Amino acid sequence: MTKLYSELAQVYHEMYRSIFDYEREFHFYDGLLRKYARRSILEIGCGSGNLAPYFLKAGYEYTGLDLYDEMLQIARQNHPEAEAAFVRGDMRELHLPRAFDAVIITGRSFCYMTTNKDVMSALQSIYRTLREKGILIFDSFKADELLPNLKKESGQEVESGDTKYRRVNRTSLNLETGWTWNWEAEYHIEKKGQEKKVITDRSVLRAFTEDELKLFLQLNGYNILEIIKENTLTFVAQAM
Numbered sequence: 053m054t055k056l057y058s059e060l061a062q063v064y065h066e067m068y069r070s071i072f073d074y075e076r077e078f079h080f081y082d083g084l085l086r087k088y089a090r091r092s093i094l095e096i097g098c099g100s101g102n103l104a105p106y107f108l109k110a111g112y113e114y115t116g117l118d119l120y121d122e123m124l125q126i127a128r129q130n131h132p133e134a135e136a137a138f139v140r141g142d143m144r145e146l147h148l149p150r151a152f153d154a155v156i157i158t159g160r161s162f163c164y165m166t167t168n169k170d171v172m173s174a175l176q177s178i179y180r181t182l183r184e185k186g187i188l189i190f191d192s193f194k195a196d197e198l199l200p201n202l203k204k205e206s207g208q209e210v211e212s213g214d215t216k217y218r219r220v221n222r223t224s225l226n227l228e229t230g231w232t233w234n235w236e237a238e239y240h241i242e243k244k245g246q247e248k249k250v251i252t253d254r255s256v257l258r259a260f261t262e263d264e265l266k267l268f269l270q271l272n273g274y275n276i277l278e279i280i281k282e283n284t285l286t287f288v289a290q291a292m
């Protein structure tokens with residue numbers, strides 16, 4: 053089980069604010085949600101809430117959901133506004149008191165669905181959370197581009213306030229439950245005046261081919277509205 057969203061939640065929050073362009077990501081989803089005229093949204097894998105303020109400012113009825121309390125704690129601290137709702141849940145078994153016009157799974161969070169059973173459970177559970185003809189938008193790493201080019205080692209460095217974060221990533225093929233790979237990451241955390249900390253994290257992620265995702269969606273009663281192929285694969289699908 054990864055530590056990135058529990059023990060390392062604050063590190064994630066600091067690092068990804070530099071690594072990710074959340075404003076760009078918001079505009080991407082906003083464009084799609086406007087196109088299909090959806091206003092009430094559930095963001096699955098909302099993490100530490102980096103996209104939430106954009107959705108709230110744009111007037112969406114927004115709920116963020118994540119598996120890890122540590123991520124949600126940061127989200128709630130940063131967005132105490134009454135209209136920012138953050139709830140804990142697992143996309144494979146959602147039990148929410150209401151339904152949404154749209155569910156978005158952001159930041160490749162769907163790639164934690166490493167087994168076929170996970171994928172089927174998530175798609176079924178999300179289906180039940182959507183209003184009639186509601187839409188699901190989610191993205192995935194592209195198996196055919198990512199797996200042949202897995203870098204054995206790579207790194208990132210981020211400075212935030214008085215802390216320096218350096219991450220060394222090591223990846224290798226796993227292939228146990230689909231197009232899965234192992235990701236080992238070493239986090240070097242240097243805070244002024246404190247001893248340097250090194251924390252190692254291990255996780256397994258899964259990429260998908262376009263055909264696999266088409267079939268999973270079809271098997272679970274979704275109609276595919278569009279597939280956007282950029283660095284990642286984004287599916288827009290409607291519950292039928």
Ligand SMILES: C[S@@+](CC[C@H](N)C(=O)[O-])C[C@H]1O[C@@H](n2cnc3c(N)ncnc32)[C@H](O)[C@@H]1O
Binds near residue numbers: 068119160164
């Ligand atoms: C790469 S992060 C993306 C977070 C956020 N969207 C962002 O871009 O910063 C993946 C997120 O998915 C969440 N996650 C993983 N498995 C999940 C599950 N089964 N149900 C709900 N959230 C999950 C993690 O806790 C984490 O916050």
